[in-house]
Amino acid sequence: MVHDRGYLVSKSELEMELETFKRTFAPSGDVDRDQLTFVVQSRNDPTDQLLVFFPKDRSVGVKPLRVFVERMAQQQIPKGICVYQQSLTPSANKVMQSLPSKHTLESFNENELLVNITHHVLVPKHEVLTADEKATLLKRYRLKDSQLPRIQHSDPVARYYGLKRGQVVKILRESETAGRYVSYRLCI
The missing domain is CATH 3.90.940.20 (RPB5-like RNA polymerase subunit)
Known part of the structure; x- marks a missing residue:
């Protein structure tokens, strides 16, 4: 998805096979969602960066989102995507909508991204x-x-x-x- 939006993603990551993914991100059987977090920059504008975050919690609340937004602010990254497992709490949705205008945060259920x-x-x-x-x-x-x-x-x-x-x-x-x-x- 980030590649289709015009961000730089290496060819090896785009063509990674399932077995390689499992060895890299799930050596114990469970996916290490912290390792999945990544930053990409736009092909046309190196200052346009995007941080993609995979919270561990099945139902994501306010606390993980605030940590994520603080990380975006510290690294001066204007855009972010939160890929959650099951749901976002209503208060987390309100936090996302009330972000300052300099930050944009989108959310996707991981099931929405299984098929392109x-x-x-x-x-x-x-x-x-x-x-x-x-x-x-x-x-x-x-x-x-x-x-x-x-x-x-x-x-x-x-x-x-x-x-x-x-x-x-x-x-x-x-x-x-x-x-x-x-x-x-x-x-x-």
Whole structure:
């Protein structure tokens, strides 16, 4: 997922086989979730970093999230992803929503990430546009943001790509008549 978002991930990590993963992260049989935590940086901007955190608790509360946010602040990492096992407590959800604007924290249940939804046959190819590409699109077609079709911020593909409100995604579909059909959606 972080590779698809444009972050640098080594080829060896992307192609790691299950047996190698087990030897590295689960030598005793249980996965050492602390070892899974990692930091990646963007291909285009080295200051854009992302910290991915795997809490040990089955139900993640406020305390592990606060520790995680403090780590983000100490290392000056603006974005984070929490991959939890079963659930987030309601108070943990409130903590995530009340973070300062300089920090962004997303959460995913690990079951949501078992299958890459973007590789499903029914999901067309999505490309997140940069701010310049968005401006060019709006200028070319003489549109305002509000005139574009919308995609919900909570849409599974929007969550997968980490779309923020106001960003535009380009969707490429196969078409029997046109060969390829391109549409754009504004994240709301």
